[in-house]
Amino acid sequence: MRQRLVAANWKMHGDRAFARQLMGQLKTSLSALDKEAQVVIIPPAQLLADVSDLAKGSSIEVGAQNLAQWESGAFTGEISAEMLADVGARYALVGHSERRSLFAENDDVVAAKVARVLATEMKVIFCCGESLAQRESGSAQAVVDAQLAAGLREVSSGQWGKVIVAYEPVWAIGTGKTASPEDAQEIHAGIRVALKRLGAPEDDVPVIYGGSVKESNARELFAQPDVDGGLVGGASLDAQAFAAICRAV
Numbered sequence: 001m002r003q004r005l006v007a008a009n010w011k012m013h014g015d016r017a018f019a020r021q022l023m024g025q026l027k028t029s030l031s032a033l034d035k036e037a038q039v040v041i042i043p044p045a046q047l048l049a050d051v052s053d054l055a056k057g058s059s060i061e062v063g064a065q066n067l068a069q070w071e072s073g074a075f076t077g078e079i080s081a082e083m084l085a086d087v088g089a090r091y092a093l094v095g096h097s098e099r100r101s102l103f104a105e106n107d108d109v110v111a112a113k114v115a116r117v118l119a120t121e122m123k124v125i126f127c128c129g130e131s132l133a134q135r136e137s138g139s140a141q142a143v144v145d146a147q148l149a150a151g152l153r154e155v156s157s158g159q160w161g162k163v164i165v166a167y168e169p170v171w172a173i174g175t176g177k178t179a180s181p182e183d184a185q186e187i188h189a190g191i192r193v194a195l196k197r198l199g200a201p202e203d204d205v206p207v208i209y210g211g212s213v214k215e216s217n218a219r220e221l222f223a224q225p226d227v228d229g230g231l232v233g234g235a236s237l238d239a240q241a242f243a244a245i246c247r248a249v
């Protein structure tokens with residue numbers, strides 16, 4: 001059975017007091033959550049060590065939003081995969097549309113980052129998704145397939161168990177617009193076909209949905225047969241809303 005998973009992308013939000021308060025609330029409200037659903041908190045990098053400590057004693061795991069594409073060296077300001085794993089990260093996001101568009105991360109950078117994550121004990125949450133223009137022109141699936149083929153090209157046959165795909169239509173991220181459950185299901189099913197083409201073992205890779213997931217739409221999205229959970233931005237900054245989304249998975 002595929003892992004079900006809900007991940008919280010805090011983006012560039014939160015200080016230590018916020019992390020303490022939110023993690024306290026989440027640990028209480030998620031204590032009864034079904035163990036088959038993995039909850040991952042992805043805070044900004046300066047909070048990783050704190051959030052890992054705060055998550056102790058719960059089943060919540062912690063992830064990084066970004067990493068360097070290099071192993072180590074003279075790269076001022078960068079943080080390597082090994083360093084992130086050392087402070088408790090067990091997952092790392094790669095290919096998020098904000099990294100692709102605001103920081104010009106191309107397929108080569110994305111593929112290198114995937115390889116760096118998989119060289120550690122961390123799992124990668126690989127993000128892909130089409131723009132509004134691409135959806136309207138009917139090329140959503142082709143765009144996603146191309147991102148998967150380019151970004152995951154260095155995944156070896158033994159590493160697929162450490163890959164999670166997040167389908168995040170760019171037009172739905174932070175906009176309040178969400179893909180309909182049917183549209184999400186259609187792309188997720190297509191992603192499974194593409195993953196098989198890339199050599200992933202049949203049906204083993206979790207595929208989660210991101211893009212304005214909230215309490216009011218989570219249950220219907222997560223009920224789709226190929227939607228294994230969610231990547232949640234805005235709504236993950238509210239403990240009650242995020243806990244409700246986790247309970248819907």
Ligand code: PEP
Binds near residue numbers: 172
């Ligand atoms: C995201 O940042 O990956 C995301 C899906 O954000 P939001 O839930 O705010 O759309």
